[in-house]
Each structure stands twice: as structure tokens, then as C-alpha cells.
Amino acid sequence: MKIVVIGVADFVANLVREMTDRGHQVAVFDDAKEGVEKLEAELDVTGAVVDLLNFDELEEFGFSKADILVLTHRDDTINVVLSMYAKMVNIPRVLVVSKSKKIAEVIQKLGLASSVLTIESLVGKAVTSALLGAETIELPGDSLVAALDTKVISQLVGISIADLRDKWRLTVLRVIDREGILRELADEYVVKEGDIVLVVAERTRIKELLL
DSSP states (O other): EEEEEOOOTTTTTHHHHHHHHTTTTEEEEEEHHHHHHHHHHSSSEEEOOOOOTTTHHHHHHHHGGGGGEEOOOHHHHHHHHHHHHHHHHHHHHEEEESSOOOHHHHHHHOOOSSEEEEEGGGOOOHHHHHTTTTEEEOOSEEEEEEEEEEETTTTTTTTTTTHHHHHHOOEEEEOOOSSSSOOOOOOOOBOOTOOOEEEEEEEHHHHHHOO
């Protein structure tokens, strides 16, 4: 996947490192050169210093070809404008990290982003989880407990509990629907969009789902 990150916030290096380690193509844009140059020197990424409100200039660097757009600019005006532009050019997934809770709520209500976080609630793991659609807990040995969000991991939608166990090698512990209701774990239950599926699986299987 091609991931475009706008703005070099404090957590961006860890996020970019994680995504490049997973084999994704990452480009980082900002209107200040210091952070971009540092990331280019440290990590295998494409960096560019651009006028972030000049859409033609952004397109020269392939903005609208992104599979995922991460907006982390220190100026929330930039984040709002680019989330609107991303919707116009049909970027599939947009993650916004805002300094303002009110701005975050507006972006969410207008449907301008797949996920919206605020700086106050932000930790590196939260960003990665929102991007990948999974929260994970390490277990002794080679297994993980993972909460899989079907709004992001859409390939789970339409799969029965029996098939998740027998064909996908996932042990399903709980399914929580979009209303927050625990569903019965009958083998014939079919996962629906918006479900959160809590599973136990081998580490390698979870990583395959998140790539």
C-alpha cells in the first residue's frame, strides 16, 4: 500500500518505521524542511517540502494515489482542508490527528476521515491501531489476542465463525456488533461490517491480516 503522511509530528518517525517494516511505501510531506530531511536520512521514505494548500503541487508527488492518508499537521486548518480534498479525490482511508477535540468532532461528523484522534489522547500504539484496524495483546509463546475492526479489515465481513476457525485459523472469543452488543458465538454467525471480532491466533496469522 502507498501511505502518505502530511506533517512531521513527534510520533511520525515511529509510525513511518512501523509501516516501512511492514513493506508499505511511505511518503512524508510537510511545509517545513527540518522534519522531512530528518526522516529521509533515518528511514527509507520519500520526503517532500511542499505548499500544502497547492493541490497541483501535491499531485506532482502523487497525493491522490495514496491508499491511506495520515494528516498530522500542527495547523488543524491544513488537516481539515486536506481531509476535504482527500474526499474529493476518493482516497480510500484517511486518518486525522488533531490538536483540538472540537475540530476532531467536526471532521468525524462531516465524514471526512475514517479515523480521528486528538493529540491529548494520542500514543504511538493508538495511531498504529487506528491505521491497521486492530488492538493487540501479547501472550506468552507465539500467540496474540487481537480486536479486529471490520471497518478497516473488510476481508472478515461475510465470513462465518466456523470458517474463521477452520479456514482462517482464528479462535473467536467475542463478537461485538456496531451497536456495542455481544453476539452469540454460533458457528453459523456471519461477521457483518462494523463488528469488532476478538480473536486469539498465532502472531504470524495476525500480521498477515494486517498487511
